[in-house]
Amino acid sequence: MKKLKKESRIRVFWMFKFNRLQLTIFLIFFPYAPNPLQSAMPSSESGAGLETIQVSDEKTGEQGNWVKKKNWLLKSYEISSNIYKFATQIAESKKIYQGKYNSIDEELDKFYKDLGMEQGKIKELFDSIGRYLEKKKTKDTASLTSPSEKTGDVDQDYAKKIDLLEGQIRQMESDLEQLRLDMDSIADVDKSLTQRLQKVDEQITISMTHAEAAKTKVEDLWDIIDDKKARAIYYEVLNxxxxxxxxxxxxxxxxxxxxxxxxSLAKEKIALVASNIKKLEEKGLIIRDRSHRIEQIKLEEMQKIEMESKQAKKEEEIKPVVKKEPQLGIVQKIYAFIVGGIAKVYNFFKSLFSGKTAAQKTVESKQSSSMQPSSMESSSTKTSLQSADVKQKQPDSVPVDSMAKTSITPTETQNGTPMGMPAPDELTMPMP
Incomplete structure (x- = not known):
């Protein structure tokens, strides 16, 4: 019995090989047979021949209807070609999505570039604007005239100005918050586009995996004997x-x-944000290229201050220099007061004595002139001649040293005072 079973199996095996050869010839000359059939055929030059192929009975089945199996094989090949076309179309759809994404991404890059900031730095921008609003509120409030604290009067205009200022600040903060939400929505839209592009990649990966699985199943149909198994594979490929x-x-x-x-939503948001930014900048807020423009404003202010300081220095140099008299200290003032008093007393007594001596000299001169007129005339003549000779001999200018060396008798006077003593108004006080 065992020998008969073995012979029957061998007979079935060779019958299967013969039928497979017939089926191969039929498919080659069949007009609707796909081209991948030739690549699926085993090469005659390969080392392993047909006899070396080992297929388990569980996979191929022991028996079946060859005609039905052939039909399932042909249908599976036809579906396999359709799967290949679908997979190709799915893969090419990525180009369409990528083109749309690149277009909107360029607009987003231009939008952020016009703002003078990078993507993901929206928070820093609005933090800077918030600090500016706080400073503006404090500065404008301090510039307003407050009511009198002593009288306790309530200034209605001041209260109205404060309410108006706070209302303006609140409106600007509200507009700024709406702008922040709109810019956040632009960032969210950008993220959603990226997620959808990733979804396209996922679907392409799934379709390629399914196409490879269908190809493997169709290739396995060559080894199937049981037509029921071939039918199950066909429906798997169809699925x-x-x-x-x-x-x-x-x-x-x-x-x-x-x-x-x-x-389209991203484009609308970009246009809306651009319009809101323009309105806010008309109110005095700096948003576009904020950091660069603020630095430029600070630089201009520094240059202006520097120019003003240079101009002030030039004006000071042009003004005439006024020397300030040195201010005396307390000790010097007391010393000057004491010396001044002593000088006044001295000058008073000196003027009294100098007046008496001058009167006596005039009387004596009159008496002597009446007694010796001729001698006076001769002496005066001699004196005039000697003075004339001296004038001829002396140069035009006399040195200061020679003037200082000339002796002056105490009896000679100048401006009503002896030449040896200074006048009261010319008396200078020595400094301690």
């Missing part, structure tokens, strides 16, 4: 085709429409 159809429809219709809506 893969339906999945790829669904993926292609999703990418071309559902996801594409959603992607376009998000792109």
């Amino acid at each position: 893969i085709e339906e999945n790829l159809k669904a993926i292609l429809s999703y990418l071309q219709d559902v996801l594409a429409g959603d992607f376009d809506k998000v792109v």
Whole structure:
């Protein structure tokens, strides 16, 4: 019995090989047979021949209807070619999405570049503007005239000005908060576009995996003997085709429409934010290229201050220099007061004695002139001649040293005072 079973198995095996050869010849000359069939055939130059192929009975089955099996094989090849087409279309859809994404990404880059900031630094921008509003509120409040604290009067205009100022600041803060929300929504839209692009990549990966699985299943049909197993594989391949159809429809219709809506929303948000920024800048807020413009304003202010300081220095140099008299200290003032008093007393008594001596000299001169007129005339003549000779001999200018060396008798007077003593108004006080 064992020998008969073995012989029957050998007979079935060779019959299977013969039928497989017939099926191969039929498929080659069949007009609708796909080209991948030739690549699926084992090469005659390979080291392993047909006899060396070992296939388990569980996979191939022990028996079946060869005609039905052939039909399932042909249908599976036809579906496999459709799967290849769908997978190619799905892979090419990435180019469409990538083109749309690149277009909106360029607009976003231009938007942030016009603002003078990088993506992801929105918080720093609004923190800077918030600090500016706080400083503006404090400065404007301090510039207003407050009511009198002593009288306790309530200035209605002051209260109105404060309310108006606070209302303006609140409105600017509200507009700024709305701008921040709009810019956050732009960032969210950008993220959602990136997520949708990642979804496209995921669907492409899934479709490629399904296509590879379908190819493997169709290649396995060559080794199947049981037509029921061939039928099950056919429906598995058919299911893969339906999945790829669904993926292609999703990418071309559902996801594409959603992607376009998000792109249009991003464009609307960009236009809205640009309009709001223009309105806020008309109110005095610096938003576009804030950091660079603030630095430029600070630089201009520093240059202005430097120019003003230089101008002030030039004006000071042009003004005439007025020498200030040295101020005396307390000790010097007391000393000057005492010396001044002594000088006044001295000058008073000196003037009394000098007046008496002058009167006596005039009387004596009159008596002597009446007694000796001729001698006086001769002496005066001699004196005039001697003075004339001296004038001729002396140079035009007399040195100061020679003037200091000339002796002056105490009896000679100048401005009513002896030449040896200074006048009261010329008396200088020595400094201690």
